[in-house]
Amino acid sequence: MDALDVLESESIHIFREVAGEFDRPVILFSGGKDSTLLVHLAVKAFAPAPVPFPLLHVDTGHNYAEVIEFRDRIVDRLGLRLQVAHVQDWIDDGRLAERPDGTRNPLQTVPLLDSIVDHRFDAVFGGGRRDEERARAKERILSLRDAFGRWDPRSQRPELWNLYNGRHAPGEHVRVFPISNWTELDVWRYIRREDIELPSIYYSHRREVFRRDGMWLAEGPWGGPRGAESLESRTVRYRTVGDGSCTGAVESTASTIDEIIAEVTASRLTERGATRADDRLSEAAMEDRKREGYF
Amino acid sequence: MVKDLLRFATAGSVDDGKSTLVGRLLYDTKSVLADQIEAVRRASVDKGLSTPDLSLLVDGLRAEREQGITIDVAYRYFSTPTREFVLADTPGHVQYTRNTVTGASTAELAVLLVDARHGVVSQTRRHAAVLALLRVPRLVLAINKIDLVGYDEAVLTAIGKDFAGLARTLGFTDDAVVTIPVSALVGDNVVDRSEHTPWYDGPTLLGHLESVPVTGPEIGAPFRMPVQYVIRPRTDARHDYRGYAGQVAAGTVAPGDEVVVLPAGRHTTVASVRTADGPLDAAGAGRSVTVLLADDIDISRGDVLAGATAPPRVTDELDAMLCWLAEKPLRPGARLLLKHGSRTTQVIVGSLGERLDTDSVSYVDAPAQLAVNDIARVSLRTADPLPVDDYADIRATGAFLLIDPPTGNTLAAGLVGSPLTLTP
Numbered sequence: 126m127d128a129l130d131v132l133e134s135e136s137i138h139i140f141r142e143v144a145g146e147f148d149r150p151v152i153l154f155s156g157g158k159d160s161t162l163l164v165h166l167a168v169k170a171f172a173p174a175p176v177p178f179p180l181l182h183v184d185t186g187h188n189y190a191e192v193i194e195f196r197d198r199i200v201d202r203l204g205l206r207l208q209v210a211h212v213q214d215w216i217d218d219g220r221l222a223e224r225p226d227g228t229r230n231p232l233q234t235v236p237l238l239d240s241i242v243d244h245r246f247d248a249v250f251g252g253g254r255r256d257e258e259r260a261r262a263k264e265r266i267l268s269l270r271d272a273f274g275r276w277d278p279r280s281q282r283p284e285l286w287n288l289y290n291g292r293h294a295p296g297e298h299v300r301v302f303p304i305s306n307w308t309e310l311d312v313w314r315y316i317r318r319e320d321i322e323l324p325s326i327y328y329s330h331r332r333e334v335f336r337r338d339g340m341w342l343a344e345g346p347w348g349g350p351r352g353a354e355s356l357e358s359r360t361v362r363y364r365t366v367g368d369g370s371c372t373g374a375v376e377s378t379a380s381t382i383d384e385i386i387a388e389v390t391a392s393r394l395t396e397r398g399a400t401r402a403d404d405r406l407s408e409a410a411m412e413d414r415k416r417e418g419y420f
Numbered sequence: 421m422v423k424d425l426l427r428f429a430t431a432g433s434v435d436d437g438k439s440t441l442v443g444r445l446l447y448d449t450k451s452v453l454a455d456q457i458e459a460v461r462r463a464s465v466d467k468g469l470s471t472p473d474l475s476l477l478v479d480g481l482r483a484e485r486e487q488g489i490t491i492d493v494a495y496r497y498f499s500t501p502t503r504e505f506v507l508a509d510t511p512g513h514v515q516y517t518r519n520t521v522t523g524a525s526t527a528e529l530a531v532l533l534v535d536a537r538h539g540v541v542s543q544t545r546r547h548a549a550v551l552a553l554l555r556v557p558r559l560v561l562a563i564n565k566i567d568l569v570g571y572d573e574a575v576l577t578a579i580g581k582d583f584a585g586l587a588r589t590l591g592f593t594d595d596a597v598v599t600i601p602v603s604a605l606v607g608d609n610v611v612d613r614s615e616h617t618p619w620y621d622g623p624t625l626l627g628h629l630e631s632v633p634v635t636g637p638e639i640g641a642p643f644r645m646p647v648q649y650v651i652r653p654r655t656d657a658r659h660d661y662r663g664y665a666g667q668v669a670a671g672t673v674a675p676g677d678e679v680v681v682l683p684a685g686r687h688t689t690v691a692s693v694r695t696a697d698g699p700l701d702a703a704g705a706g707r708s709v710t711v712l713l714a715d716d717i718d719i720s721r722g723d724v725l726a727g728a729t730a731p732p733r734v735t736d737e738l739d740a741m742l743c744w745l746a747e748k749p750l751r752p753g754a755r756l757l758l759k760h761g762s763r764t765t766q767v768i769v770g771s772l773g774e775r776l777d778t779d780s781v782s783y784v785d786a787p788a789q790l791a792v793n794d795i796a797r798v799s800l801r802t803a804d805p806l807p808v809d810d811y812a813d814i815r816a817t818g819a820f821l822l823i824d825p826p827t828g829n830t831l832a833a834g835l836v837g838s839p840l841t842l843t844p
Contacts, residue, residue, distance in 0.1 A: 126706060128425035128504040137708035138667040141648040145721045145762060169696035170708070173661070174653040255495045262494040269828075281492065282830045283518050283745055285525040286819045287667070288759050292828025306506055308497045 129315050133166065136303040138287060139266060140170040143248045143301050144177050146291045150248035150301070153237075154180040154207065156188075156196035157366035158323050159252030162304060162312055165321050167250075168203060179206040181246075183237050185229035186213045187345060187369040195324040208244065210236040227348040228370040238274040241298055248291065250301045256308045266305050272296040310389055317382040329362045329380040340373025364389075423499065426634045429508040429523035431551065432533030433543030437564050440473075441533060441604035442496060442509050445626065448611035451498035493522050503630050517778075517793040518745040520547055521833050524554035525819070528636050531560045531625070536569045536601070539579045545586060546778040552590035553741065553776070553795065553840040555815060557636055559587070559597045562625060567603040571616040576601045589781055589843055600625050636815075638705040643671035643679070643727035644809070644817045646761030647719055651710055663694065663710035664719055666762070669816035671727060673711065674702035678728040681719055682807035687728055689714040705816075722763030724807040724817070732807040732817055738800040741776070741811075741840070742790065742822070743833040750790040756831065757823040758802055766803040767822065773797030782842065797838075810837030 126134070143150050152167060154160045167176045182196065200207045212232050215221040220239075221232050241249060255262045265281050267289045282290055291299050304312070316323065334341040334357065335350035341361055342349055348370070350356055361374035362385075379385045432438040446452045464473045496507040508523035510516075524530060530551045534544050551559065561583050569575045580599040587597050600609055601617055602625055608614035611626045623631065651663035673679070677690045692712040693700045703709045711725060726732055744750055750769065758767040774783040775796040790796055811818030818839070822832040 126424075126704070127422045131425045131706060134667060134706055134708040138648070141665050141708070142762070145649045170665070171649075171651060172696035172710075173655075173658060173663075174651045256497045262496065263492045278492065283493075283522045283833070285522055285821060285830070285833045286816070287526070288761075288819065288821050290759065290821060290823055290828065290830045292757075292823060294828065306495065306497070308499070308504075310499070311504070 129311065129318060132304075132307050132311055133169070133315070135287075135306060136166045137170040139289070139301065139303040140167050140250075142289050143250070143267075143291065143299075144171070147248040147299070149244065149246050150178040150250065151181045151208075151241075151244065151246045152176075152178060152250040153252070154182050154196065154200075155366065156182075156192040156199070156324055157252070158312060158316065158327060159254065159304065161199065161321060161323060162307075162315065163250055163252050164199065164203070164205070165319060166303060176203075176205060179208060181208045181210065181237075181240060181244075181249075183210045183233045183240070184212065185233060185368045186211060187229050189324070189326055189343075189363075189366065189369060191326050192324045192366055195322075199322070208240065210240045212236055215239075226370075228368060230368040230371050233368075234274070241274070246298060247293065248299050248301050250303060252304060253300075253302045254307050254309070254312075255302075255305050264302060264305065266302050267291050268300045268302070269293055270298050270300055274298075276300075310386070313382065313386050313389055317386065324366065326363045326366065327385070329360055329377050329384075331358055332361050332374060333357070334359050334361060334374055341376065342373055343369060345369045423502060423504050424634045425504045425506065426528060426629060426632070427506045427508070427526050428529040428531065428629065429510055429520075429527040429551075429556070430531045430533065431510050431520050431523065431547040432564075433535075433541060433547075436533040436535050437604045438509070438511075438533050441531075441562065441564060441602070441610065442507065444604045444607055444610045445507075446496060446498055448607060449498045449500060449626065493519050500626070500630055503634075505629065516543070516546065517550060517743055517795065520550045521554060521743045521745070524551050524556050525833065527554075527556050528634060529558040529560065529629070529632055530556045531562050533562050533564050534579060534583075536563050536565045536575050536579070539575075540582045540586060542779050544583070545781050548583075548586055548590055549776065549778040549781050549840070550743075550795075552592060553743075553835070555812065555839060557596065558632055559592060560625065560628060561597060561599045563599065563601045564604055566601040566608060566617065567606050571601075571608075571614075573617075573619040576620070586781065591841060591843060598622065598628055600628065636705075638670040638814065638816060639672075641670040641705070641814050642730035643673050643677065643725070644669040644732065644814060645673065645709075645711065645725045646763070646817075647721055647723045647725060648762045649721060650719065661712075662716070662719075663712055664725065665708075665710045666725070667708045668703050668705050669761070670705050670814045672702050672704045673709070673725070673727075675699075679713070679725050680728045680731050681717055682724045682726055682731065683734045683805045684718075684723070685734070686715075686717050688717055722761070724761060726807065732809045732814075734805045734807050736802045736805045738802065738806070738808065738834075738836055739773075740798055740800060740820075740837065741835045742794075742796060742798045743835075744790040744792060744794045744796070744831065745833065746824070746829065746831040747792050748824075748831075749792075750831070751788075755825070757825055758800070758806075758820050758834070759823060760806050760808065760820040761817065763804065763806065764823070765806070768801045770799035770801060773799070776840065798834075800834075808836045811835035811839040812837055 265284045335354040362377040379388045494509045510519040510523035602609045609624045645666040647664045647666050649665040691714045693703050694710045754769040772786045777784045809817040818836040820834040
């Protein structure tokens with residue numbers, strides 16, 4: 126087996142373990158490349174039967190239209206069930222307040238935890254990878270969260286062989302990361318091998334963008350351009366897809382998978398370092414958000 | 421270019437420079453990108469250091485950076501043109517058994533670090549004993565800080581000889597152990613060959629990691645597959661389809677093979693081995709597949725499919741080695757849960773046997789109870805019969821977890837049989 130076969134088999138094994146041991150799993154699906162990969166692997170794990178659990182998207186309302194269109198089309202094509210938690214609903218009824226900086230990425234945590242409680246989800250699949258960030262490198266594949274959704278990195282269960290321990294008390298849930306051991310390059314090489322469709326914004330296109338904190342941000346309801354910032358037309362693509370307020374585009378002419386793989390291989394920045402303002406907040410930004418229940 | 425994948429672990433005691441070695445591997449294979457290097461450079465300046473501290477690349481949690489220690493197993497990824505690597509980086513001092521057992525459980529190779537100035541110390545013996553117990557097939561003894569002993573060949577020879585005695589006691593064959601003099605700080609023999617060790621004609625660390633076989637002993641073993649899930653589409657077109665989903669744990673399976681379903685003991689023939697991409701001629705250890713059988717037999721999650729000619733034994737009484745990982749002690753009579761393959765069952769702990777003293781690398785008298793980090797023989801009685809192999813024969817079907825029923829916490833790593841025989 127080559128490296129991609131090994132990773133695929135490991136991920137499928139994890140999906141099947143969780144399907145066998147949990148009552149109400151759910152896959153977090155944003156339409157981004159990692160969660161699209163998750164859905165692809167879930168389909169392969171249970172074929173020819175349908176995927177035995179639904180999808181959940183926490184929609185900040187700041188998503189790119191192309192991604193939402195893609196999300197709905199994929200759900201429809203694969204015959205899956207999608208629940209959407211709109212951050213806007215939480216803002217409208219006062220459970221959440223808009224932040225002064227307009228970013229809604231940190232606001233996803235409460236709707237996520239509320240949805241987990243409301244739907245009594247006991248296992249939540251996410252597309253986190255250990256190569257993304259230093260705090261993630263210590264995350265388990267099955268990671269217990271308390272009733273507040275908190276991660277305690279100092280009391281994680283040891284994870285031995287491929288024997289995953291998913292025991293949890295009522296009210297607790299387990300986060301599951303089937304692609305923990307994949308790197309960004311593995312994801313792209315597998316997308317090429319399997320011919321997996323992605324939202325168009327991953328590929329190079331012309332877009333009106335403005336410069337902020339060293340990133341190219343798109344115009345949108347999240348504010349901007351402001352002050353001295355001005356829109357200009359650039360040839361860009363996205364390496365990650367998240368909340369529009371903090372997900373930047375990179376200048377790129379990579380319009381095919383092969384060109385993207387060449388670009389990722391040569392890149393001198395990690396995908397989060399290049400394009401995610403939320404991880405620039407502090408050295409321990411990801412660790413802090415994970416402790417509070419973020420994915 | 422088809423790449424394969426090697427999973428390996430690193431182990432070493434506190435100041436052997438393991439984080440620096442791992443940082444060096446990542447840095448010299450260009451697996452560290454500009455923003456990560458910049459973060460390390462800034463943090464190093466803040467700490468008043470004149471050169472970037474590569475160990476900062478791998479200390480992930482805030483407490484680790486503040487205290488300058490590594491708490492938990494961390495997973496690292498890097499690749500070369502021919503191979504991808506998954507590295508389980510296991511810290512040495514706190515919870516060393518727990519961390520080393522965790523890292524070693526999935527490793528096909530372990531890099532054991534010693535400090536060239538100190539040689540084989542008690543931590544080295546402990547780590548080597550755990551790696552031998554977990555039956556990691558290959559070992560690299562990396563003699564680090566060779567620059568601090570003036571690149572003296574005699575140091576390498578002496579430490580190598582000292583370790584060879586330990587390795588023999590632990591049952592490692594001579595060709596399973598490779599000794600490499602390195603300096604993680606300077607970079608000697610990690611990725612690039614050192615000019616300072618002309619007397620050394622072996623591989624660099626990375627060169628060795630790139631050339632060792634990635635396949636473990638499971639490939640040649642008899643077929644084993646715990647059934648994880650029964651796939652039943654229940655559509656008109658596939659009304660009678662029953663696929664048994666699992667990952668081949670050992671051996672290979674092919675259409676026409678005679679298999680036995682355990683613990684029930686029913687024999688049948690493999691009709692088809694499939695993935696979502698279609699039927700396979702055969703599937704080997706590690707591959708996730710769906711197996712269709714010729715006969716309609718009642719099979720559910722927790723059952724094991726095995727080759728009919730060399731099946732595992734089915735038993736509700738196990739003699740095993742336990743690595744006790746929990747703070748709360750284990751006493752005979754404890755009622756716990758046991759997870760083996762895809763089955764979880766109740767278990768009662770019988771008597772405790774000899775304890776493996778990892779400092780002296782010898783078996784000592786049975787303790788009254790097991791404390792955290794203890795490794796000892798134990799007898800167990802399970803509520804359901806289990807199809808097991810000796811861990812020494814097949815790791816996947818010889819391994820189990822013990823779980824605390826009230827908290828759900830993982831208490832112990834279990835290994836069926838006597839996986840570590842000491843040769844005096």
